[in-house]
Amino acid sequence: MKITCLKKHLKDSISLAEKITNKNLHLPILGSVLISAKNNKPGKIKLTATNLEIGIEINIPAKIEEEGEVAVPAGIINGFLSNFNKADNINLELVNNNLVISAPNTSTLIKSYPIDDFPSLPTIKEENVFSLPVKEFISGLKSVYYGASLSGIKPEISSVYINSSDKTPLVFVATDSFRLAEKKIPYKFKGFSPLIIPYRSIVEIIRIFENKEGDIDIIFDKNQIILIVDNIKFISRLIDGIFPDYKQIIPQKFTTTAVVNKEDLMNILKTASIFSGRLNEVNLIIHKSDNMIEIKTSSQETGEYNTTINSDIIGEDIKISFNYRYIVDCLNYINTDTIVMNFNGPNKPLVITNKNTSDFQYLVMPMNA
Numbered sequence: 001m002k003i004t005c006l007k008k009h010l011k012d013s014i015s016l017a018e019k020i021t022n023k024n025l026h027l028p029i030l031g032s033v034l035i036s037a038k039n040n041k042p043g044k045i046k047l048t049a050t051n052l053e054i055g056i057e058i059n060i061p062a063k064i065e066e067e068g069e070v071a072v073p074a075g076i077i078n079g080f081l082s083n084f085n086k087a088d089n090i091n092l093e094l095v096n097n098n099l100v101i102s103a104p105n106t107s108t109l110i111k112s113y114p115i116d117d118f119p120s121l122p123t124i125k126e127e128n129v130f131s132l133p134v135k136e137f138i139s140g141l142k143s144v145y146y147g148a149s150l151s152g153i154k155p156e157i158s159s160v161y162i163n164s165s166d167k168t169p170l171v172f173v174a175t176d177s178f179r180l181a182e183k184k185i186p187y188k189f190k191g192f193s194p195l196i197i198p199y200r201s202i203v204e205i206i207r208i209f210e211n212k213e214g215d216i217d218i219i220f221d222k223n224q225i226i227l228i229v230d231n232i233k234f235i236s237r238l239i240d241g242i243f244p245d246y247k248q249i250i251p252q253k254f255t256t257t258a259v260v261n262k263e264d265l266m267n268i269l270k271t272a273s274i275f276s277g278r279l280n281e282v283n284l285i286i287h288k289s290d291n292m293i294e295i296k297t298s299s300q301e302t303g304e305y306n307t308t309i310n311s312d313i314i315g316e317d318i319k320i321s322f323n324y325r326y327i328v329d330c331l332n333y334i335n336t337d338t339i340v341m342n343f344n345g346p347n348k349p350l351v352i353t354n355k356n357t358s359d360f361q362y363l364v365m366p367m368n369a
């Protein structure tokens with residue numbers, strides 16, 4: 001193998017791929033990135049990394065003088081390129097089965113792994129292919145993924161559920177049994193089978209594609225999903241399970257509705273968190289006659305906090321307690337200035353929605369319910 005490419009292209013791509021790798025003492029090849037230069041992809045080289053759960057392929061422009069492949073430790077080549085500022089173009093050459101990276105007046109040799117040990121990424125028959133703007137897809141994931149369970153005991157809820165049909169918009173859902181986030185975006189796809197994507201894959205999908213432009217292609221079967229944007233292909237396994245029938249737990253009628261400014265509420269909750277106890281408890285007292293919500297919290301270690309926030313309130317007064325983190329989490333991903341808080345009494349879940357749209361709803365259980 002003998003190629004020349006822009007250092008920036010290689011550095012950025014290796015940085016993306018390196019986070020997919022896995023330090024496994026029994027399978028050290030999983031800590032490597034495979035660099036492939038083949039004439040069946042003229043003018044481009046392919047970088048591949050996988051930890052067997054997820055994988056990535058990135059194609060970047062390059063001048064290929066000799067074909068070849070090499071697998072090198074991703075951390076070492078990423079660290080080298082991150083501190084290498086001597087040239088815009090760099091040369092990569094396979095010498096005695098090791099990778100030599102050179103530029104004028106400098107060169108380095110990185111020991112390689114046997115390429116036969118590098119695992120193949122799964123392939124999918126392209127029968128289920130759907131496309132939409134990547135920013136819309138990432139927005140859907142970011143609106144809900146924080147609500148997924150971080151425990152691996154129930155894989156189907158340590159995930160994000162995605163579904164659509166020719167009559168219903170694309171919906172994203174995540175739950176950890178104590179809260180549930182649902183986001184709908186206005187794209188309808190006929191023949192779209194439900195997907196359950198693991199939380200760890202969702203985190204990587206957001207990281208890799210968050211700042212990309214254009215469309216994302218979604219290709220999947222019952223076991224794997226492939227996401228493609230421009231020169232990047234991401235592969236993940238899917239969860240083989242049944243997502244909870246969540247719609248039945250979302251109440252449709254409420255006894256108290258309060259409209260509040262999102263930023264004001266978020267700032268108050270963050271201040272209240274300083275004085276909350278180990279359970280992150282914060283008390284909300286709805287005063288309809290005064291059109292305000294009183295927020296109280298106390299801790300034996302830090303002290304007490306008591307304040308109010310103006311609100312347009314319809315319905316009954318109530319007093320209810322929540323883990324403040326659960327409310328702040330959803331506020332971070334709501335784009336409107338005002339939110340609607342819907343209550344059904346002190347022991348019933350709170351449902352937070354946007355004021356003027358029905359594309360997002362977030363259910364959180366009260367404490368001591």
